[in-house]
Amino acid sequence: MNKENIINRVISLIREGNLTKEELLEAYDNSIASSKQDVLNKQSSISNILYYIGGGIVFLGISIFIGTNWSELNNFTKIIATLGTSVMMYFAGILLAQYKNMEKVCDAFYFISALVAPLGIFVTMDIAGIDTGTAGCHSAVAAILLIVNVMSYLIDKRNVFFIFSVVFGSWFFFGFTTFIVGGRPFSDWDYVKYRWLAAGLTHMIMGYALKPTDKKFFTRYLYSFGVIEFLTAALCLGGYSPNQNFFWELTFPGITFGVIFLSVYLKSRAFLIFGTIYLMFYIFKITGEYFTSGFGWAFSLIILGFTLMGVGYLAFYVNKKYIS
Amino acid sequence: MNENKRNVPLIVALSIPVLMIVLTVISIYVPTLFIKPKIDFIYSTGANYCYKNRYTVEKGKIIENGIKINEKDNCQEPPDSRLYYYDVEKQISLELPYEKAQKYTLDTNNKSSDGFEIVSGSSSDMFFYDGSSYYKKFLKKSAFSRRLNMKVENYYDYKFLGWVKE
Numbered sequence: 001m002n003k004e005n006i007i008n009r010v011i012s013l014i015r016e017g018n019l020t021k022e023e024l025l026e027a028y029d030n031s032i033a034s035s036k037q038d039v040l041n042k043q044s045s046i047s048n049i050l051y052y053i054g055g056g057i058v059f060l061g062i063s064i065f066i067g068t069n070w071s072e073l074n075n076f077t078k079i080i081a082t083l084g085t086s087v088m089m090y091f092a093g094i095l096l097a098q099y100k101n102m103e104k105v106c107d108a109f110y111f112i113s114a115l116v117a118p119l120g121i122f123v124t125m126d127i128a129g130i131d132t133g134t135a136g137c138h139s140a141v142a143a144i145l146l147i148v149n150v151m152s153y154l155i156d157k158r159n160v161f162f163i164f165s166v167v168f169g170s171w172f173f174f175g176f177t178t179f180i181v182g183g184r185p186f187s188d189w190d191y192v193k194y195r196w197l198a199a200g201l202t203h204m205i206m207g208y209a210l211k212p213t214d215k216k217f218f219t220r221y222l223y224s225f226g227v228i229e230f231l232t233a234a235l236c237l238g239g240y241s242p243n244q245n246f247f248w249e250l251t252f253p254g255i256t257f258g259v260i261f262l263s264v265y266l267k268s269r270a271f272l273i274f275g276t277i278y279l280m281f282y283i284f285k286i287t288g289e290y291f292t293s294g295f296g297w298a299f300s301l302i303i304l305g306f307t308l309m310g311v312g313y314l315a316f317y318v319n320k321k322y323i324s
Numbered sequence: 325m326n327e328n329k330r331n332v333p334l335i336v337a338l339s340i341p342v343l344m345i346v347l348t349v350i351s352i353y354v355p356t357l358f359i360k361p362k363i364d365f366i367y368s369t370g371a372n373y374c375y376k377n378r379y380t381v382e383k384g385k386i387i388e389n390g391i392k393i394n395e396k397d398n399c400q401e402p403p404d405s406r407l408y409y410y411d412v413e414k415q416i417s418l419e420l421p422y423e424k425a426q427k428y429t430l431d432t433n434n435k436s437s438d439g440f441e442i443v444s445g446s447s448s449d450m451f452f453y454d455g456s457s458y459y460k461k462f463l464k465k466s467a468f469s470r471r472l473n474m475k476v477e478n479y480y481d482y483k484f485l486g487w488v489k490e
Binding site for chain 2: 173176180184185191195198203205206208209210212
């Protein structure tokens with residue numbers, strides 16, 4: 001349809017009385033407004049990215065300042081430069097939140113505060129003579145930051161508080177479980193891998209829980225991190241010959257196919273991509289474990305290559321038919 | 325009702341780490357209610373990097389040896405060696421003079437007659453490397469493990485001598 005045809009069509013609609021001057025002008029005004037809004041949205045997201053990059057660079061600057069001048073600075077300066085900065089940034093965010101046009105800048109200040117806070121608490125604990133390398137200390141720091149971020153999120157439902165609640169919550173889980181174990185020789189079960197399994201499952205289910213909410217933006221990231229954690233742990237639990245774990249080695253293909261199936265149900269590309277990749281890893285692993293001496297390495301590589309092609313095609317087909 | 329249904333996945337997600345923590349606590353502390361170690365043991369401290377220990381066990385009895393420094397090994401003089409009697413029920417280490425230690429007959433097997441053994445702690449975790457965990461000693465039997473209150477300062481400072489026979 002070219003422009004002349006469109007104009008002729010509009011003229012005929014006007015002559016038939018099916019289109020008024022007001023309707024025509026309203027349509028014109030609306031199209032201008034939505035394209036302006038698109039430009040504004042794009043400018044806003046670029047600004048957000050720059051705010052967060054700027055925040056990250058501020059954090060980097062503070063860390064480098066502390067790191068390179070550690071021996072020259074006195075204790076008070078160290079605490080002010082780290083913990084003091086974090087607290088100051090947090091309060092700056094609170095003050096700026098009063099102004100509607102400073103909403104996104106607040107997020108940047110809260111972001112810097114959350115990044116610098118662990119450094120500030122560790123520096124303060126170190127100066128107080130507490131050993132900061134232990135799991136107990138890490139648990140305490142993570143717990144403090146988790147509580148602060150959760151309380152902040154409950155008061156002001158910002159995405160930055162949500163992100164750091166998940167991050168500090170995960171850190172607390174790993175730290176606290178290490179603290180409870182206390183160096184015990186858990187040789188009968190792969191405790192580290194089971195924790196990753198639990199963390200991966202938690203992140204995936206959390207992503208699913210957020211899908212019907214206004215935080216659905218985080219779903220794909222939680223799915224991605226969760227499925228990587230879960231599948232990595234499950235693959236590692238299988239072990240390697242001669243110390244393999246038959247249960248996990250035999251169930252892993254079922255797990256990956258389950259993940260690929262779930263990608264259809266959840267409409268998640270992350271599940272499809274990582275399910276496929278880990279299935280390929282598994283095929284590589286099994287070939288390397290059991291088929292290099294019997295069939296010969298060259299022959300098993302041929303079979304492996306064709307299998308990988310099949311898996312790749314399956315992923316492409318599922319994506320095209322059910323997800324895209 | 326809809327709001328509750330929407331919260332179910334979030335509750336499930338947050339329950340998983342809580343459940344893992346609870347299971348960990350249960351797996352550590354519940355076995356201690358049912359499994360009770362009974363056999364005490366004797367150990368010595370004071371060894372240097374070259375493992376030249378002063379006390380050894382021959383035919384179930386503790387023997388005091390002289391310290392020989394081999395100049396080729398470039399070893400330093402070892403710290404003062406001491407003997408300790410570990411009471412597994414009271415969970416305390418008592419310093420034992422050599423004269424009293426000679427009264428005991430020891431079983432030098434790594435595992436006691438009731439199935440316990442002394443193992444070193446696990447030093448590595450995915451996030452927290454704690455090298456000091458390796459010289460923490462634990463009394464272990466299947467799912468049971470309990471930290472021992474021993475006078476050990478580093479991983480080569482300790483030598484297990486034997487389980488005390490009745």
